[in-house]
Amino acid sequence: MGEFDQLYRELILDHYKNPRNHGVLEPSDAQAEGQNPLCGDEVTVSVRLGDGDVIEEVGFEGRGCAISQAATSMLTDLVKGRTAQDVAVMEKDELLEELGIPLTPVRLKCAILGLGVLKLALHKAKGTPLPDEWGTAARDLVLE
Amino acid sequence: MAVRADKKLDAHRLRADFPIFEQTFHGKPLAFLDSAASSQKPRQMLEEMTAFYETSYANVHRGVYALAERATEALELARTKVQTLLNAPSAREVIFVRNATEAINLVAYAWGLSNLKPGDLVVVSELEHHSNFVPWQYVAHRTGAGFRMISLDDHGELRLEELDTIAADGDVKVVATGVVSNSLGTVNPVEALSTWAHEHGAIMVADGAQSAPHVKMDVRALGCDFVAISAHKMCGPSGVGALWGKAELLERMEPFLTGGHMIRAVGDDATTWGDLPHKFEAGTAPMAEAVGFGAAIDYLNEIGFDAIEEHEHELAGYALGKLSELPWVTSYGPPADRRAGIVSFNVDGVHPHDVAQILDFDGVAIRAGHHCCQPLMRKLGVAATNRASFYLYTIPDEIDRLVEGLHKVRRTFG
Numbered sequence: 181m182g183e184f185d186q187l188y189r190e191l192i193l194d195h196y197k198n199p200r201n202h203g204v205l206e207p208s209d210a211q212a213e214g215q216n217p218l219c220g221d222e223v224t225v226s227v228r229l230g231d232g233d234v235i236e237e238v239g240f241e242g243r244g245c246a247i248s249q250a251a252t253s254m255l256t257d258l259v260k261g262r263t264a265q266d267v268a269v270m271e272k273d274e275l276l277e278e279l280g281i282p283l284t285p286v287r288l289k290c291a292i293l294g295l296g297v298l299k300l301a302l303h304k305a306k307g308t309p310l311p312d313e314w315g316t317a318a319r320d321l322v323l324e
Numbered sequence: 325m326a327v328r329a330d331k332k333l334d335a336h337r338l339r340a341d342f343p344i345f346e347q348t349f350h351g352k353p354l355a356f357l358d359s360a361a362s363s364q365k366p367r368q369m370l371e372e373m374t375a376f377y378e379t380s381y382a383n384v385h386r387g388v389y390a391l392a393e394r395a396t397e398a399l400e401l402a403r404t405k406v407q408t409l410l411n412a413p414s415a416r417e418v419i420f421v422r423n424a425t426e427a428i429n430l431v432a433y434a435w436g437l438s439n440l441k442p443g444d445l446v447v448v449s450e451l452e453h454h455s456n457f458v459p460w461q462y463v464a465h466r467t468g469a470g471f472r473m474i475s476l477d478d479h480g481e482l483r484l485e486e487l488d489t490i491a492a493d494g495d496v497k498v499v500a501t502g503v504v505s506n507s508l509g510t511v512n513p514v515e516a517l518s519t520w521a522h523e524h525g526a527i528m529v530a531d532g533a534q535s536a537p538h539v540k541m542d543v544r545a546l547g548c549d550f551v552a553i554s555a556h557k558m559c560g561p562s563g564v565g566a567l568w569g570k571a572e573l574l575e576r577m578e579p580f581l582t583g584g585h586m587i588r589a590v591g592d593d594a595t596t597w598g599d600l601p602h603k604f605e606a607g608t609a610p611m612a613e614a615v616g617f618g619a620a621i622d623y624l625n626e627i628g629f630d631a632i633e634e635h636e637h638e639l640a641g642y643a644l645g646k647l648s649e650l651p652w653v654t655s656y657g658p659p660a661d662r663r664a665g666i667v668s669f670n671v672d673g674v675h676p677h678d679v680a681q682i683l684d685f686d687g688v689a690i691r692a693g694h695h696c697c698q699p700l701m702r703k704l705g706v707a708a709t710n711r712a713s714f715y716l717y718t719i720p721d722e723i724d725r726l727v728e729g730l731h732k733v734r735r736t737f738g
Contacts, residue, residue, distance in 0.1 A: 187681065220694050245678045246675065
């Protein structure tokens with residue numbers, strides 16, 4: 181497969197055109213939003229937690245490139261049934277393996293936007309660790 | 325703007341001057357449609373910089389040996405080339421800086437911090453690049469001055485009828501706009517804004533970063549007080565730009581950066597400042613870069629600004645015509661006869677990042693994003709746009725490849 185076919189393979193386009201778990205949950209137990217300042221991608225993620233802080237439902241909305249929106253859609257499928265604590269330390273590589281495409285550094289930021297926003301939501305609700313993907317930017321967001 | 329150049333420009337021939345076009349990207353020749361971000365570099369400019377390093381390099385101004393004098397002459401020759409380019413009254417008024425952003429910050433800090441106070445107004449436009457927006461917003465906040473924007477009409481042109489309403493809110497002290505918009509290609513009425521600014525006792529600051537590469541600039545005709553330009557957008561190297569300012573204003577201003585070279589005498593307790601332009605050139609100058617800047621100006625003069633402007637108008641018209649044939653493409657900004665060689669557009673339902681990425685696979689380089697114009701993006705109601713921008717080496721074939729690529733985008737996301 182060429183680079184083009186890989187990056188825009190069927191699975192990515194399917195998640196982009198038919199996002200899973202789409203829509204912000206009302207009410208929710210944790211919610212956050214974030215932006216990628218380089219390209220203006222935006223994602224809002226909200227979750228409902230059950231016993232033992234297990235993620236029972238997760239919903240997202242956003243606007244941005246296919247990579248950012250498809251990756252967030254895939255992420256919502258991945259994290260359901262896991263605890264907030266587990267997701268807070270989830271490695272980005274797990275999501276990137278799911279995406280299964282080679283990414284340049286710029287597009288990598290698109291791919292992990294939703295993961296960072298989800299970790300931020302959990303941090304705000306449960307005090308779990310901040311997303312290391314974002315460095316100090318995440319701390320600034322929390323302080324707002 | 326009906327420009328008729330004496331001699332037309334031959335972009336196919338000029339491309340041979342630019343080594344970058346000898347490469348392929350993803351196996352395709354490079355279609356470089358991002359010159360508004362930064363232009364490519366002609367061999368003539370690169371060779372002159374290399375020659376300076378190989379034959380004339382030493383630190384300027386203070387050395388008494390022959391080599392240092394030669395380097396100083398080269399730097400000062402570059403300064404006079406910028407002076408001539410801008411039709412500035414004096415080379416003393418030309419200050420070498422890192423880029424247009426630094427030039428604007430120089431004015432915002434060195435003039436703004438001392439002259440702005442609560443009740444004053446700083447007026448910019450909704451079109452501004454962040455480089456001519458954020459420094460003014462910041463200095464307005466620091467000094468307590470108000471900060472106002474001239475809004476845009478549906479063509480992306482300034483609503484000058486708002487000016488008097490804005491002036492009713494306070495004492496207008498600064499009017500700052502670009503000469504040409506980097507996002508839409510809009511050509512702003514700087515002469516009229518200068519007149520209006522001066523009627524209100526304000527200074528007029530023109531960001532020429534996007535106009536200097538493409539049209540003959542004349543600071544006396546523009547009537548402004550300061551002009552900022554960057555070499556890298558006009559075939560010169562990165563790392564150097566120029567601020568032109570009226571001597572009587574520059575002389576009354578505090579320094580911006582302090583340190584070596586900008587001083588007259590350094591006492592234990594206090595320091596006095598050097599003469600123009602040195603007062604604003606602390607530290608070792610970007611010497612080779614300034615020499616390259618001068619060489620780039622020579623290169624552009626050789627081609628002729630009228631020919632460059634006419635070529636870009638033709639390309640903008642060609643591109644807008646092609647894009648208008650695609651019902652799933654929205655383009656922004658004024659009609660081709662009132663804009664520079666910049667075209668911003670969106671493909672229905674496809675984020676600009678994806679558009680730019682798919683085009684890249686075919687060797688077509690465009691910019692996708694907010695173009696450092698977030699206020700404008702809010703106005704347009706979009707997060708980002710695609711932008712194709714043209715220069716003297718752009719050929720219609722590159723625009724055809726852009727359009728082919730957009731069809732591929734459409735097929736992928738259809």
